[in-house]
Each structure stands twice: as C-alpha cells, then as structure tokens.
Amino acid sequence: MPSVLTRRDYEDSLVTFYFGRGPDYLSLCQKHAYRDLQRTLHGIGKQQFVREKAQKEAHAIIARSFLEIKGMSAPTEQKFDDWHRAACKELRNAYTQSGLERFSIGHAQKWLNMTFKYVYVMGERRLPGYSHLYDFCHTPLDQMVIEALHKFGFKRLAKPWSQLSDYQEYFEVQRWVREHFKLAPLDVEFYLWMGRPLPC
Numbered sequence: 362m363p364s365v366l367t368r369r370d371y372e373d374s375l376v377t378f379y380f381g382r383g384p385d386y387l388s389l390c391q392k393h394a395y396r397d398l399q400r401t402l403h404g405i406g407k408q409q410f411v412r413e414k415a416q417k418e419a420h421a422i423i424a425r426s427f428l429e430i431k432g433m434s435a436p437t438e439q440k441f442d443d444w445h446r447a448a449c450k451e452l453r454n455a456y457t458q459s460g461l462e463r464f465s466i467g468h469a470q471k472w473l474n475m476t477f478k479y480v481y482v483m484g485e486r487r488l489p490g491y492s493h494l495y496d497f498c499h500t501p502l503d504q505m506v507i508e509a510l511h512k513f514g515f516k517r518l519a520k521p522w523s524q525l526s527d528y529q530e531y532f533e534v535q536r537w538v539r540e541h542f543k544l545a546p547l548d549v550e551f552y553l554w555m556g557r558p559l560p561c
Contacts, residue, residue, distance in 0.1 A: 394475035401523035415459040441497035467525035474501035500546040509553040
C-alpha cells in the first residue's frame with residue numbers, strides 16, 4: 362500500500378520529535394532554547410527552588426517580550442536592538458535578583474536568539490507574525506560560532522560567551538557580523554553550522 366502521509370506530515374513529526382508536543386509553539390521554542398544554554402549554568406542546579414522560581418519568571422519575560430516585538434509598530438533594526446538589549450537585561454535581572462549571579466548577558470542572548478531561530482524553524486504556518494523581523498535578528502553566540510567567525514577576521518572574545526556580562530561587548534560582535542557579511546545574521550549562523558562556504 363502506498364503511504365497516505367505527506368511531506369507536511371513528516372515535517373510535523375520532526376517538529377514533534379525535536380520540540381515536543383503541545384499547541385503553544387512559542388513555549389516549545391523557548392524551552393528548547395533554554396536547554397541550549399543550560400549546560401553552562403554551573404552551580405545553579407544546586408539551588409533548585411530559587412532556580413525554578415527565576416526560570417518561571419524568565420519564561421514569562423520571554424513570552425511577553427516576544428508578543429511585544431511581534432506587535433511592534435513599524436519595526437526597524439534600531440528598535441529591534443533596543444528591544445533585545447532590554448529583554449537581555451530583564452532576563453539577567455530575573456536571575457541575579459534571586460541571587461543566581463552566574464546567569465549572564467551571554468546566557469540571555471543565547472536564550473533569546475535561539476528562541477528566534479526556532480521560531481523560524483517552526484515556520485509561519487505554526488508561528489505566524491514573525492517573518493518581518495528576520496533581517497533584524499542577531500546571530501546566536503556560542504563557542505562554535507565565535508571560532509568560525511575568527512576565520513573571517515573576528516578577534517576572539519576575552520572570555521567565553523557564557524560569561525559575557527557587558528551587553529555592549531556582546532553587541533559589538535553583532536555589529537561586526539552585520540558589517541562583514543552580505544547575509545542576514547541568522548543566515549550567517551546557518552551557513553556556519555552547516556559548514557557551507559559563506560559569502561563575505
């Protein structure tokens with residue numbers, strides 16, 4: 362018997378395997394993005410109650426922030442960058458005010474940027490209303506990306522991405538990416554991870 366399944370069915374199954382099951386696709390994206398940075402949060406796991414409280418607040422911040430940016434009137438690169446800076450600082454404050462000082466701007470950018478990446482993996486059919494922001498999004502920073510950028514002339518950071526505490530230091534990397542490549546920053550990250558030749 363020939364299969365009754367379509368390519369769309371198989372794509373839906375891949376999304377379910379990778380992100381889990383549930384109707385709230387944005388929540389699935391941000392939860393998976395958290396797992397991308399979780400391994401670098403050394404020591405936070407020992408304070409389970411405090412960590413869970415901060416994490417719950419942080420998830421609420423991301424959900425609210427993504428609704429805010431989705432509904433922003435006439436978004437521009439500057440407006441996006443201002444939103445990103447404020448969201449990163451708010452995420453970090455959610456942890457540091459609970460005494461979890463190890464959560465850095467580096468962690469915050471990774472969480473936000475990977476959530477955006479997964480929003481686009483989900484696609485407009487599942488998560489509509491974000492496609493107009495793609496060109497403004499930042500390259501998610503991690504060790505692999507930073508090392509790959511070094512091959513194009515980027516000077517390595519003075520500390521690991523997960524220890525970045527200064528937003529301006531983080532943002533200088535984004536500025537460099539925008540100035541040195543003809544692609545959208547998320548396209549740059551895609552090319553680097555896929556190992557494809559990247560046009561400068």
